[in-house]
Amino acid sequence: MQMRKTVQELKVISNQQLNDDHHILQLEAPEPLGIIKPGQFANLLVDNSPIVFLRRPFSIYSVDYVKNTISIYIKIIGEGTRKLANCQVGSYINVMYPLGNSFTIPADREIILLVGGGSGVASLMGLAQELIKNSNQVSILIGARSLTDLVELDEFSKYGTVYTTTEDGSGGVKGYVTDHPVFGDKLSDFTRIYSCGPEPMMKAVAAKAKENAIICEVSLENSMACGFGVCLCCIAETIHGHKCVCTDGPVFNTNQLKWQI
Amino acid sequence: MQMRKTVQELKVISNQQLNDDHHILQLEAPEPLGIIKPGQFANLLVDNSPIVFLRRPFSIYSVDYVKNTISIYIKIIGEGTRKLANCQVGSYINVMYPLGNSFTIPADREIILLVGGGSGVASLMGLAQELIKNSNQVSILIGARSLTDLVELDEFSKYGTVYTTTEDGSGGVKGYVTDHPVFGDKLSDFTRIYSCGPEPMMKAVAAKAKENAIICEVSLENSMACGFGVCLCCIAETIHGHKCVCTDGPVFNTNQLKWQI
Amino acid sequence: MADLSIKIHNLELKNPVLTASGTFGYGLEFDDFFDVSLLGGIVVKGTTIHPRQGNGYPRMAETASGMLNSVGLQNKGARYFATDIYPDLLKYNTNILVNVSGSTIDEYIACAEIINELDHISGIELNISCPNVKEGGMAFGTSCASIDAVVSAVRAVYHKTMVVKLSPNVTDIGELAKAAEFSGADSLSLINTLLGMAINAETRKPVLATVTGGLSGPAIKPIALRMVWEVSKSVKVPVIGMGGIMNATDAIEFFLAGASAIEVGTANYIDPLASLKIIDGIDLYLNRHKFSSLKDIIGCLHL
Amino acid sequence: MADLSIKIHNLELKNPVLTASGTFGYGLEFDDFFDVSLLGGIVVKGTTIHPRQGNGYPRMAETASGMLNSVGLQNKGARYFATDIYPDLLKYNTNILVNVSGSTIDEYIACAEIINELDHISGIELNISCPNVKEGGMAFGTSCASIDAVVSAVRAVYHKTMVVKLSPNVTDIGELAKAAEFSGADSLSLINTLLGMAINAETRKPVLATVTGGLSGPAIKPIALRMVWEVSKSVKVPVIGMGGIMNATDAIEFFLAGASAIEVGTANYIDPLASLKIIDGIDLYLNRHKFSSLKDIIGCLHL
Ligand SMILES: Cc1cc2nc3c(=O)[nH]c(=O)nc-3n(C[C@H](O)[C@H](O)[C@H](O)COP(=O)(O)OP(=O)(O)OC[C@H]3O[C@@H](n4cnc5c(N)ncnc54)[C@H](O)[C@@H]3O)c2cc1C
Ligand SMILES: Cc1cc2nc3c(=O)[nH]c(=O)nc-3n(C[C@H](O)[C@H](O)[C@H](O)COP(=O)(O)OP(=O)(O)OC[C@H]3O[C@@H](n4cnc5c(N)ncnc54)[C@H](O)[C@@H]3O)c2cc1C
Ligand SMILES: Cc1cc2nc3c(=O)[nH]c(=O)nc-3n(C[C@H](O)[C@H](O)[C@H](O)COP(=O)(O)O)c2cc1C
């Protein structure tokens, strides 16, 4: 059954440092998890900080229903992410989850491209895992600034063909994700594109999808005060007016967004 | 040479838990210590707290010029003291010190009574150590709520005769410090009384001293924003008007204070 | 269990804990977390006669012990509320107040008239203090004359409990409170947010699309407490206090300062169970201090 | 090294960092910590014509990201300052301003006249915004008429740079700023503290002896920034910004909002070296962003 949103103290059972500023936390729930859908996120409380006041939102990177854990992929960018990434194994984090809507999971066999950039890859792992369950054919394109930022490739390759680009050319194809050959002639082989990453990247991806009339869903970030639809701070402009990224999103079909692409 | 006031990161080299809520921290200075006088205090920064904004003042419990350390005796009463008392050995605490004036150290051999209550004992250890250097004869009376709060007696007994009282009678004489026989007929044998503890206690001690025309110095607490004389928040009412506890004190001769005793 | 009930004009609150407008949605968003009927009351999102899209994005900035928002009264309008949201609220067994706003006095009146027809709505909170809209809002709340105009006009059409919500962005809140009382307020609530601003030094841009926004959270509690104290000395109607209440101790401080009830705002974002915990904490406090009733501590600050 | 110098009327500041009155004593208390002459300027403790004992104890309450104080202008009077403190300040090679206050206009005048005679004092900061005194203080700062009265009167007797320090406890700070400018202020500084209150729930007493006090620290920064922005749009004279500045980033935000210089207040208590670190941090910021001069960022908020 789809899990209701809840606030729980989750136990940190592992904290894996991927590189200088990327960590994956595995968090254990005190009660059996309900079903968490790919694209949903969690809102984490940052303890012991004089400057972090609000919770910090993170995609649910993966769910292990056997171990009863969720994983969070954290890129350190400020005080909140630094505190969370440096948490001790055995300590507890107060987590509000699962929040938001989810990516559409096609029932039929489809040919799907996932495009992730930066910490945006975090929302694609759970999605890839789910997609192959329905025998979809998945390709995963990951863009990063440079080779050291390309992490978890082995993990992703369990669920599909992995392609990479780096801005400085230190790994994969040099350039932005849309410079990669998958965005070439054969792009229209894909039936869907799902993307998460910096907004300019998602817009470029959405433009390519539009040109090729491919269904495109993106997961948006936004500055959030609550994460569950009550503050109305996290709006995205859609053709149906302002929508909340935390409840109506974070996943939107790009044909709903008022993006100039 | 008398040490100038400074702000330094001091390394926690030991954290000794005395009982449920009392700790002694030994803090190592990065540079050779100048002379710190008994009665002076330090103002400690509390890191990683969303609710503690200002520094927290503590008496300098003792100074070790060989190991280049100062010790701080902490009674946990709120968030700041809790955070400090639970600091890790090896971590650093930002300390502003030494602050304030000091107890008068008589040049001649005198017969001196120290009276400490609660965490007020903290300012008496360094004093006792200093007093015996000048061959003064020292008695130390320590009052507490109950036996478990009577700590560091062995340490104090190195520097003088130790007497105790407890409010519940679980150790020493039952009652308040002024119920102890040292406050009886022979009190006038003492040439000076130095006291630190809850204000009602110090007032009772000061009253006895006055009756017996004994010089009496007390170390006052006060709510402090700066600790070095610039905010003017920490005033005591004296016969010369408002004085700053952090610079004109914390030690005052009770004949200067406008206490109703 | 101490007696936590309290009367605010005609409202019988089972306990003094309400939730602040704009921080609790319509209550429905909290159904997953707890039984909202346990609250003393809910003040739903700011409602206007016409639907409003609110301001542009970004609408939020985190600040020291607080946050700025510039939502700007996004809502689907009073008629939509009445037809599409109100029916869902009938399930709640607690007081529901609608926070009413407008750009003109006529808009306030029109909105209040619609709400007046809804049986299950116990009262309105007249918002003359929203700092995030270009017209109306706070402008009404900063002079005695404009307060009188809008409060009397709404009083004429609204027949249940009318709470007037004051702005803290004023020189003399006591005077303005008196004006609101004189013009017919049954109760006063305060404070709304303080007008503030955040700048991103790296991009050299304001953080909020609207440049300025409303400050809430623990940062403003000292100001809120002072204003609640001033207002409760100035007026006879009961005062509802808010501003930075995160826990029961904060709530107790507001009661001591003179508030008969409180609203929990920004705390709901950080801990959706905050209001429930505050109810429990108030009860614990009263028991520990041997008060049998909340009424024993309201305004009982020892000076 | 970027050019950090800035002119505030006749004051040539080597850098834009001053220290706020009441948080830096007379500078002398900082001699142990650093060379105070490195600062752009020092604003010394609030000074009145007659000695003042200030308010009773307790005078301080810690709050979320801030503190309340109710010192109440404790000082030994302008004559004592001139004879006993001023000579010690001659050693400083920086601008020294005296923060002048009074209970009546005559007191302001008398105090300013004494300070006017002191060669090494570059200017005064007229404090019409102290929330902690029964008479005068903030009362002067909350209406255009009273601002005009006190500012013009002091202008008539004080011939060097006169900065007027505004109160944030007002409805429309832009209007009041204009009044101060019109009446002769050479510069405006803001904000003074916000009137607040703290209560101890356990003892059921106000924390401060005076019940209310002035709120300072990071909690108020969003309000201060907003007011600096409003005032710098309203007047032509240079604005000196303050309120919760703890580090160089905070200072940069004030410059972007329109401040030509800033004052560091409460931060001095927590880190006596804060003002020095802020000077260095401003330089670093300007270099990193390739500005050769501080003047390039003043008021340069991209809207
Ligand atoms: C739905 C959602 C899902 C997310 N999932 C992940 C995830 O799986 N992994 C992950 O590492 N991060 C994720 N993020 C981003 C993450 O929430 C932010 O990085 C985090 O809140 C930053 O907190 P901080 O205290 O470290 O930085 P802060 O101190 O808050 O910010 C530091 C600087 O970064 C800027 N900044 C802060 N947040 C953002 C943002 N969202 N976008 C752009 N700039 C920002 C600030 O303006 C500031 O200049 C997600 C965000 C959302 C809304
Ligand atoms: C000069 C000086 C020397 C001191 N020396 C020592 C020492 O050596 N060892 C030691 O353990 N403590 C000492 N103290 C007291 C110590 O500073 C306080 O216990 C500490 O600041 C409390 O911080 P907190 O954050 O834990 O408590 P808070 O959260 O700040 O306070 C918790 C509760 O205690 C009350 N409270 C806080 N400070 C005091 C106080 N000073 N007196 C009475 N009630 C108070 C508060 O009102 C509040 O209700 C000294 C104080 C001064 C001024
Ligand atoms: C995001 C947000 C939206 C708000 N919307 C409204 C509103 O629509 N109407 C209103 O009267 N107050 C509104 N408020 C103000 C709150 O109701 C409350 O007065 C204020 O936040 C102070 O309380 P707090 O510090 O507990 O949050 C809003 C506050 C926030 C943070």
Ligand SMILES: Cc1cc2nc3c(=O)[nH]c(=O)nc-3n(C[C@H](O)[C@H](O)[C@H](O)COP(=O)(O)O)c2cc1C
């Ligand atoms: C303890 C204390 C005393 C103060 N005394 C004065 C004063 O005498 N005159 C004055 O104009 N401002 C006084 N102020 C206000 C500060 O100068 C400053 O305006 C205010 O604290 C806001 O800045 P901050 O947040 O950086 O502290 C005082 C502030 C504090 C905290």
Ligand code: FES
């Ligand atoms: S973050 Fe509050 S509504 Fe989305």
Ligand code: FES
């Ligand atoms: S604590 Fe600031 S003057 Fe004493």
